[in-house]
Amino acid sequence: MIELTGVSVTYPDADRPVLRGVDLTVDEGELCLVIGPTGSGKSTLLGAVTGLVPHFTGGLLEGRVRVAGRDTADHPPRELADVVGVVGQDPLAGFVTDTVEEELAYTMEQLAVPPEAMRARVEEVLDVLGLADLRHRPLADLSGGQQQRVAIGAALTAHPRVLVLDEPTSSLDPVGAEDVLAALTRLVHDLGITVLVVEHRLERVLPYADSLVHVGGEGGVVHGAPADVLPLVHLVPPVVELGRLAGWSPVPLSVRDARRRATALRPRLAPVAGVPAVPERPGAPRDGGLAARGVTVRYGDLLAVRGVDVDAPAGVVTGLMGRNGSGKSSLLWALAGARKRAGGSVAAGPDGADPATRSPAAARRLVALVPQTPTDLLYLDTVGAELARADRDAAEGGRPAREVLDAILPGLADDAHPRDLSAGQQLALVLAVQLSAGPAVLLLDEPTRGLDYRAKAALSRVLRDLAAQGRAVVLATHDVEFAATTCDRVVVLAEGDVVAQGPAQDVLTASPSFAPQVAKVLAPSRYLTVAQVRAELGDDAAPDPAAADRGSSWR
Known part of the structure; x- marks a missing residue:
């Protein structure tokens, strides 16, 4: 579904490529999590998949990027809109209408979808993402999780085969984040959509990922099953770090996996960690605040x-x-x-x-x-x-x-x-x-x-x-x-x-x-x-x- 062959990206005035000789294949119906340090090139990788690199950003792209069979060199972002949906970090900043139903229809209006098909697709998305009760609600009145699901729905009405998301849970509370991730999982499992997601809060997304792409910052990437890629990564979520500390192999990817393996660890620990309720910091005055x-x-x-x-x-x-x-x-x-x-x-x-x-x-x-x-x-x-x-x-x-x-x-x-x-x-x-x-x-x-x-x-x-x-x-x-x-x-x-x-x-x-x-x-x-x-x-x-x-x- 997504295929990069020998891809290198160099921006104007840069002394080295951000991506160098990247070969990557992401299959249909896969939730692929892109990880790596800040500034390592994750956004550039997403931009290459959506066609924004180099059509919008400028710079030099070498190699070939194909999405759903289309070469991004020959198809700018507007010609990929029906196969690639993009959801940014701040959904409210990307909304152009006032209500949920209007926003879901807007993308289809730009693609000249017939009115009878538009109505059917809106109903489909409302059901898939659990938004039916919100159809007439003003977008500004929704919670962060609801807004993020509407943004995903607006991309889905074009019937894309690939969905690209940039930190979709970064501004959400834990419950809202779980709602969004549950919706993405349904899209992968029930509709076979390929989801490519960048997220710094790995503890939230890792349990749902079918594969990982690690962008290391030196231009190359590593792609594989989470259990294969994580041993190569230093910056990992707490559940993986705890697994390494306890010597578990392979390391757990979710709280559920870790709890099953923590039965021997719990008896070795005191009931309460040895930290004071309010720290005594010598030299820190207690007046003021x-x-x-x-x-x-x-x-x-x-x-x-x-x-x-x-x-x-x-x-x-x-x-x-x-x-x-x-x-x-x-x-x-x-x-x-x-x-x-x-x-x-x-x-x-x-x-x-x-x-x-x-x-x-x-x-x-x-x-x-x-x-x-x-x-x-x-x-x-x-x-x-x-x-x-x-x-x-x-x-x-x-x-x-x-x-x-x-x-x-x-x-x-x-x-x-x-x-x-x-x-x-x-x-x-x-x-x-x-x-x-x-x-x-x-x-x-x-x-x-x-x-x-x-x-x-x-x-x-x-x-x-x-x-x-x-x-x-x-x-x-x-x-x-x-x-x-x-x-x-x-x-x-x-x-x-x-x-x-x-x-x-x-x-x-x-x-x-x-x-x-x-x-x-x-x-x-x-x-x-x-x-x-x-x-x-x-x-x-x-x-x-x-x-x-x-x-x-x-x-």
């Missing part, structure tokens, strides 16, 4: 946050979790004073000031916010210009932004354009910009979108170091594995209310939806991470093959 009381946020008739009380102590990393639409982002913006509150108060920093009552510059010295899309804060032409602007805005009492950036990610050139940076580099730059003002509280909204495991480990170290310096860190995230490794406390929201809060070990192990893979495998023992298991086993643990590869790279 953030305290919110009765915070209410309203959008017209919609009550997004309902009288919430939240504490984020200094020296502690607090995770904010919940389903899509539960009010996490609204709460963060209200805490930062950047969104008007309908009620409640916020006290931040050693003096307990409310950032909503201060000037923008003074508020930024109290509470700094990194939004879901870091590039929303980047609008100049070079990294150096962004850093210089941050220094001017920080005024007295700040720290040079270049110094902060070099502490997070050394070597990022001043003349680099912010839009040309990887997701991890952009996040590092925005962190440096915001931290240059020396805020007492740092808020982050979904900071791990687009980051691979190595970049997330680097971010985790940065946030924990900030907490050790005495700052309060609050991050809203759907990434349960990142929360497990980074957060000391967790607050769970539902429909704008706090439904659970406490030490991360207590909250995460008590929730089937938000429990990390290690907690699910080792329950009822209350472990969250492979590192906790390794520390408990001590000398009995197998060597860590990924230790040398973790590094501190955000690239």
